[in-house]
Amino acid sequence: MSTVQGRLRIAIQKSGRLSERSLDLIRDAGLKWVKGANDLLYKVENYPIDLLRVRDDDIPTFVADGVCDLGIVGENVLEEDKNGGSHAEVVMPLGFGRCTLKLAVPPTMTYAGPRSLAGLRIATSYPKILQRYLDDQGIGAEIVTMRGAVEVAPRLKLAAAICDLVSTGATLEANGLIAKETVLQSQAVLIKSPTPPEPALQHLLDSIVERMAGVVSSQGAKYVMLNAPRSALDAITAILPGAGAPTVMPLMGRDDAVAVHAVCQEAVFWETLEKLKAAGASAILVLPIEKMM
Structure with missing residues (x-):
């Protein structure tokens, strides 16, 4: 997949908790989008812009590699994607999609701080973020990578603790877990490619960023x-x-x-x-x- 000459591309989540809010932000910035021939691509009617709807894990890569000029993604996904190479630039936080990556343990565990996890197994969908946190804390622990249902790991004896996203805490409570340490505070962010667009499109890109900043500034004002x-x-x-x-x-x-x-x-x-x-x-x-x- 490559960029289309004469058009900007904005990558957004195809489905999930950021999808609708991302489309709302784009609409509030004055872009009138319509569904394309498939669900992957939405066309903007009033500007030469395409909305590329993809998996959230792919957004940082698409923007960093210049396939897309802008992207809307959660900080948790962006931080997990960092592993050398070029990175997308964070333009601004967007104020929605707030959640927290937390360490959580069963109530039966004797917990006296992060060092209580030394030598234990921790299940997570964010192994890179967790590893950086453990390294910063000087804690040696084994990370068990899971792609879903992380909260069941202690009950299945796969791990002694978990590191997972928490919004309301209801899922942790339902699985008998208690949130302890905050590993990362996350929200949706606008990211920009390190590769500039065609010169003729630079003014449009700057305008879209400024409009989005205006929408974000007015939220709650x-x-x-x-x-x-x-x-x-x-x-x-x-x-x-x-x-x-x-x-x-x-x-x-x-x-x-x-x-x-x-x-x-x-x-x-x-x-x-x-x-x-x-x-x-x-x-x-x-x-x-x-x-x-």
């Missing part, structure tokens, strides 16, 4: 508008969550009051509004932000 006494500005600015310097405008016919507009990068809760009101704010309005650049 709120636009807050309120009126306040001038004397309360410092207190109100301190309460606004994740806001930079707000825009302050005089209110017509009132020298002692102003209108305050601010972009809040953090969640705005009811408690936040109550604090703002107690500080002297009035006519508080909180609006969602669809796009931000």
Whole structure:
């Protein structure tokens, strides 16, 4: 498989927990995709871009080798893929697909920290990440590589402990395991090929990256508008969550009051509004932000 002249390619997961969210991000960035003749390739109608839908394990390789210009993949998959050779460049975290790679043990094990695993067998689908962790901790243990159902390994006596992805912890609990150490915090990331695209496509690639950054920046962000006494500005600015310097405008016919507009990068809760009101704010309005650049 090679790149198609005159077109960019973006690699995304064909199925799995990142698939739909990746398509949502691409759509929110203004790309109108349609299914192609097969499920592997989606065409973008309004730009010379193809979406290549593949196994998540293949995405880092496709991007690193220049088969695709961009890719969306979990950090856990990207880290496991690192084994010499060229690597894809991480452009930015995307804020979805969060999970944690954890060491977990049965409740019957006497556990007093990672060194309790020395000399034991640990089952995992991420042997390279686990090996790096064990090396960093100075722990010698045998790694048993499994491609699925890692959580059953202790029950089947295949291993004394496991290292697996945890989202809610429900799967571990159902299999009688207790999460202990965090090996890796993971989320979806946008990656870029070390091989630049055709010169005529560079501006398009930069534009797509900037749009995606705008979509990510607007996730959870709120636009807050309120009126306040001038004397309360410092207190109100301190309460606004994740806001930079707000825009302050005089209110017509009132020298002692102003209108305050601010972009809040953090969640705005009811408690936040109550604090703002107690500080002297009035006519508080909180609006969602669809796009931000």
